Amino acid sequence: DSGVTQTPKHLITATGQRVTLRCSPRSGDLSVYWYQQSLDQGLQFLIQYYNGEERAKGNILERFSAQQFPDLHSELNLSSLELGDSALYFCASSPSVGLAGYTQYFGPGTRLTVL
Amino acid sequence: GQQLNQSPQSMFIQEGEDVSMNCTSSSIFNTWLWYKQDPGEGPVLLIALYKAGELTSNGRLTAQFGITRKDSFLNISASIPSDVGIYFCAGRNSGNTPLVFGKGTRLSVIA
Numbered sequence A: 001d002s003g004v005t006q007t008p009k010h011l012i013t014a015t016g017q018r019v020t021l022r023c024s025p026r027s028g029d030l031s032v033y034w035y036q037q038s039l040d041q042g043l044q045f046l047i048q049y050y051n052g053e054e055r056a057k058g059n060i061l062e063r064f065s066a067q068q069f070p071d072l073h074s075e076l077n078l079s080s081l082e083l084g085d086s087a088l089y090f091c092a093s094s095p096s097v098g099l100a101g102y103t104q105y106f107g108p109g110t111r112l113t114v115l
Numbered sequence B: 001g002q003q004l005n006q007s008p009q010s011m012f013i014q015e016g017e018d019v020s021m022n023c024t025s026s027s028i029f030n031t032w033l034w035y036k037q038d039p040g041e042g043p044v045l046l047i048a049l050y051k052a053g054e055l056t057s058n059g060r061l062t063a064q065f066g067i068t069r070k071d072s073f074l075n076i077s078a079s080i081p082s083d084v085g086i087y088f089c090a091g092r093n094s095g096n097t098p099l100v101f102g103k104g105t106r107l108s109v110i111a
Helices: none
Strands: A005-007 A010-013 A019-024 A031-037 A043-050 A053-057 A064-068 A074-078 A087-094 A110-114 B004-007 B010-014 B019-025 B031-037 B044-049 B055-058 B061-065 B071-076 B085-092 B105-110
Touching: A005 A087, A010 A019, A019 A087, A019 A110, A031 A074, A043 A064, A043 A074, A074 A087, B004 B085, B010 B019, B019 B085, B031 B061, B031 B071, B044 B055, B044 B061, B044 B071, B071 B085
Parallel strands: A010 A110, B010 B105
Antiparallel strands: A005 A019, A019 A074, A031 A043, A031 A087, A043 A053, A064 A074, A087 A110, B004 B019, B019 B071, B031 B044, B031 B085, B055 B061, B061 B071, B085 B105
């Protein structure tokens, strides 16, 4: 158990809908990262937050947005969903100091299926 | 963007055999990480490497941070059935930059 929690585990919805994925980082970790993993694809970085502020952006679609709250949990919002958005979505967190800050610990993921 | 080339893409080995896989990058990294992912689960951190030339072990797993800082290797000795999964390498330039992942090596172990 990495200490990172994600809910829900599975999500099935229809095209055009909007969903919210939730992540709680490990205790004490200030950084949260979101990744998308499609079938037979590697992990694609979407966005990073550090202590409530956006720190880096990857290949995140305009239909997607995220935020990190004062209690450090993060939410990834996906709107106007398309079939191609079906994927595993992972959250990761990392410590804030020292060399350990270079590592990331992943949650169990949310499997999104868009029908 | 940065690309990591991970090889081989897949491996079929007999239980008890040793395994080697590697990752190369077109640019320098300051950190190399190796993860294992089981189907439908999140990647689990196996080994973290922070210095060029560093050799680190975790049980039957050994990983090395290449001297050029553009490559890393993971070896698994005496493979067992629970080693089955996808192994990902990842590199990072600094504590504030996102990880760049390889496409993974899918390992199958034949008992």
